[in-house]
Amino acid sequence: MxxxxxxxxxxxxxxxxxxxxxxxxxxxxxxxxxxxxxxxxxxxxxxxxxxxxxxxxxxxxxxxxxxxxxxxxxxxxxxFPSKPLLPTTPYERAQARFWADYIDKSVFVTGKGIWLSKGAEEREAAVKSLIEDVKNLEGALGDKDFFGGDAFGYVDIIALGPTSWFHAYEMIGAFKLEDHCPKFSSWLKRCLQRPSVAKTYPDTEKVHQLVLKLAEMFG
Amino acid sequence: MxxxxxxxxxxxxxxxxxxxxxxxxxxxxxxxxxxxxxxxxxxxxxxxxxxxxxxxxxxxxxxxxxxxxxxxxxxxxxxFPSKPLLPTTPYERAQARFWADYIDKSVFVTGKGIWLSKGAEEREAAVKSLIEDVKNLEGALGDKDFFGGDAFGYVDIIALGPTSWFHAYEMIGAFKLEDHCPKFSSWLKRCLQRPSVAKTYPDTEKVHQLVLKLAEMFG
Known part of the structure; x- marks a missing residue:
C-alpha cells in the first residue's frame, strides 16, 4: 500500500x-x-x-x-507497518500515547509563554515552566537511549517536533536548557545524528529569526 | 488478560x-x-x-x-480485543482519532465559555460556538446511525462524554441544542438507549446543579 x-x-x-x-x-x-x-x-x-x-x-x-x-x-x-514505531503491547502503547499527549499539552503552550511574554517576569515564569515540562520528560526517558527503550520510536518523533523551537526559546528567554536538563539534551543530540532527523530538521537559527518576526506580529 | x-x-x-x-x-x-x-x-x-x-x-x-x-x-x-471499538483500517482509524481530538479541542473549551462567561454577550458567543462545533460533528456523523457507521464505537464514546454536560449548558445558555442540531440530538437519544450508556450516564440535572456550584467557585 x-x-x-x-x-x-x-x-x-x-x-x-x-x-x-x-x-x-x-x-x-x-x-x-x-x-x-x-x-x-x-x-x-x-x-x-x-x-x-x-x-x-x-x-x-x-x-x-x-x-x-x-x-x-x-x-x-x-x-506502512514494517519497522513499527509504536510499541506492540497495549500497556506500552498507552504509555507512549500518554507522553505524546503530555508533550502537546505542555511544552508548546509553555514555549508560547516565552516568545509571546509581556515583560521579563512573565518570560522568566514561562522559562521555569518549560524546564519543569522537560524535567518531566526526562523522568519518562530515564536512563534509556530513546523514549521507547533501545529503539527510536513514536514518542521520540513527537518530542522532536517542539525541540526545533528550543533554540529560539533559549535565545529569547536567555537560558540554556542543557544546564537544567542534561539527559534530555543528550537524547536530542543522539536523535539529531539519525539520518531521518538530520535530513528533515530545520535550521534552528532561521527558526529563531522567524519566531522573532511572529512575536512582533502577535506579541 | x-x-x-x-x-x-x-x-x-x-x-x-x-x-x-x-x-x-x-x-x-x-x-x-x-x-x-x-x-x-x-x-x-x-x-x-x-x-x-x-x-x-x-x-x-x-x-x-x-x-x-x-x-x-x-x-x-x-x-480486551473482542468486539473492537476502533475501526480496523489505518485510514478509518486516523479519521476516528481526528474526530476524537476535535471533540477534546472544541466542545469542552466552548462549553467552559458558557458556564464561566462574564455576561450575556460572552455567553451568547460561546453558545454560538458550541452550536458550530456540534454542527461540525453532525457533518462527521452524516446519515449514519453512529460515528463509525452501523456499529457504536470509539468516536461515539468520546463524543458521549461532553454530552453529559449539555443540559447544564442549555440551562445556563438558555438554548435548545435540538433546535439547531437535530441529527446530533437523534444520535444522542439512540446512544442513551444502549445499556452501557444508560447504566453509566449521570443524572444531567444533578450535573447542572454541580456546574452552577463550579461557576460560583471559579466564575
Missing part, C-alpha cells in the same frame, strides 16, 4: 517536522509541498483537505487527507 | 463517563472508586497513579495506571 504520498508542509512547523521524520524513518517516498501559511494565502488544496483547522501538516495518501501531526505519525505507522 | 480493573472515577466527569461506557461495552468487570476531586482531598492512590496531572479518570489494570480518557478507551479496546 505505497501509493502517492504528498505532505502539505511548512519548513519551520514542529508539527510538520514530525511527519517528515516519520516518512523518512519508514522509507516512504513523498512529495513535500511547502505552504506559506503565516502571511500568505493558503492553498485551495489545504483549505479543501483540512476545512476545519486549515492548518499544516496534511498528509495526502492516494488523495485522502490525514490530519493532526500525532495522528499522521500513527497513521503512517499503521499504513 | 482480564485481571483486576479499578477505575478512579468521578460521577459527573465527562472523561470518567467515557471509561465507564467502554468497560460496560466490553463486558469488563471493574470496581469504580469515587474520587471527590473538586473540593476534597485527592486519594493517595490517585496522586501516586497520576503524579503529573493528578486527575481522574485513572484506569488501574492489575495495578498499572493508564491515564487520559481517550487513551483509556483505546487501551481497553486493545487489552
Amino acid at each position: 505505497a501509493g502517492a504520498v504528498v505532505l502539505l508542509d511548512f519548513w519551520a512547523s514542529p508539527f510538520c517536522l514530525r511527519a517528515r521524520i516519520t516518512l523518512e524513518e519508514k522509507g516512504v517516498a513523498y512529495e513535500s509541498r511547502e505552504e506559506e501559511n503565516l502571511l500568505g494565502q493558503k492553498s485551495e488544496l489545504l483549505l479543501n483537505s483540512n476545512p476545519i483547522h486549515k492548518t499544516v501538516p496534511v498528509l495526502l495518501h492516494n488523495g485522502r487527507p490525514v490530519l493532526e501531526s500525532a495522528n499522521i505519525v500513527a497513521y503512517i505507522d499503521e499504513a | 482480564a485481571g483486576a480493573v479499578v477505575l478512579l472515577d468521578f460521577w459527573a466527569s465527562p472523561f470518567c463517563l467515557r471509561a465507564r461506557i467502554t468497560l460496560e461495552e466490553k463486558g469488563v468487570a471493574y470496581e469504580s472508586r469515587e474520587e471527590e476531586n473538586l473540593l476534597g482531598q485527592k486519594s493517595e492512590l490517585l496522586l501516586n497513579s497520576n503524579p503529573i496531572h493528578k486527575t481522574v479518570p485513572v484506569l488501574l489494570h492489575n495495578g498499572r495506571p493508564v491515564l487520559e480518557s481517550a487513551n483509556i478507551v483505546a487501551y481497553i479496546d486493545e487489552a
Whole structure:
C-alpha cells in the first residue's frame, strides 16, 4: 500500500517536522509541498483537505487527507507497518500515547509563554515552566537511549517536533536548557545524528529569526 | 488478560463517563472508586497513579495506571480485543482519532465559555460556538446511525462524554441544542438507549446543579 504520498508542509512547523521524520524513518517516498501559511494565502488544496483547522501538516495518501501531526505519525505507522514505531503491547502503547499527549499539552503552550511574554517576569515564569515540562520528560526517558527503550520510536518523533523551537526559546528567554536538563539534551543530540532527523530538521537559527518576526506580529 | 480493573472515577466527569461506557461495552468487570476531586482531598492512590496531572479518570489494570480518557478507551479496546471499538483500517482509524481530538479541542473549551462567561454577550458567543462545533460533528456523523457507521464505537464514546454536560449548558445558555442540531440530538437519544450508556450516564440535572456550584467557585 505505497501509493502517492504528498505532505502539505511548512519548513519551520514542529508539527510538520514530525511527519517528515516519520516518512523518512519508514522509507516512504513523498512529495513535500511547502505552504506559506503565516502571511500568505493558503492553498485551495489545504483549505479543501483540512476545512476545519486549515492548518499544516496534511498528509495526502492516494488523495485522502490525514490530519493532526500525532495522528499522521500513527497513521503512517499503521499504513506502512514494517519497522513499527509504536510499541506492540497495549500497556506500552498507552504509555507512549500518554507522553505524546503530555508533550502537546505542555511544552508548546509553555514555549508560547516565552516568545509571546509581556515583560521579563512573565518570560522568566514561562522559562521555569518549560524546564519543569522537560524535567518531566526526562523522568519518562530515564536512563534509556530513546523514549521507547533501545529503539527510536513514536514518542521520540513527537518530542522532536517542539525541540526545533528550543533554540529560539533559549535565545529569547536567555537560558540554556542543557544546564537544567542534561539527559534530555543528550537524547536530542543522539536523535539529531539519525539520518531521518538530520535530513528533515530545520535550521534552528532561521527558526529563531522567524519566531522573532511572529512575536512582533502577535506579541 | 482480564485481571483486576479499578477505575478512579468521578460521577459527573465527562472523561470518567467515557471509561465507564467502554468497560460496560466490553463486558469488563471493574470496581469504580469515587474520587471527590473538586473540593476534597485527592486519594493517595490517585496522586501516586497520576503524579503529573493528578486527575481522574485513572484506569488501574492489575495495578498499572493508564491515564487520559481517550487513551483509556483505546487501551481497553486493545487489552480486551473482542468486539473492537476502533475501526480496523489505518485510514478509518486516523479519521476516528481526528474526530476524537476535535471533540477534546472544541466542545469542552466552548462549553467552559458558557458556564464561566462574564455576561450575556460572552455567553451568547460561546453558545454560538458550541452550536458550530456540534454542527461540525453532525457533518462527521452524516446519515449514519453512529460515528463509525452501523456499529457504536470509539468516536461515539468520546463524543458521549461532553454530552453529559449539555443540559447544564442549555440551562445556563438558555438554548435548545435540538433546535439547531437535530441529527446530533437523534444520535444522542439512540446512544442513551444502549445499556452501557444508560447504566453509566449521570443524572444531567444533578450535573447542572454541580456546574452552577463550579461557576460560583471559579466564575
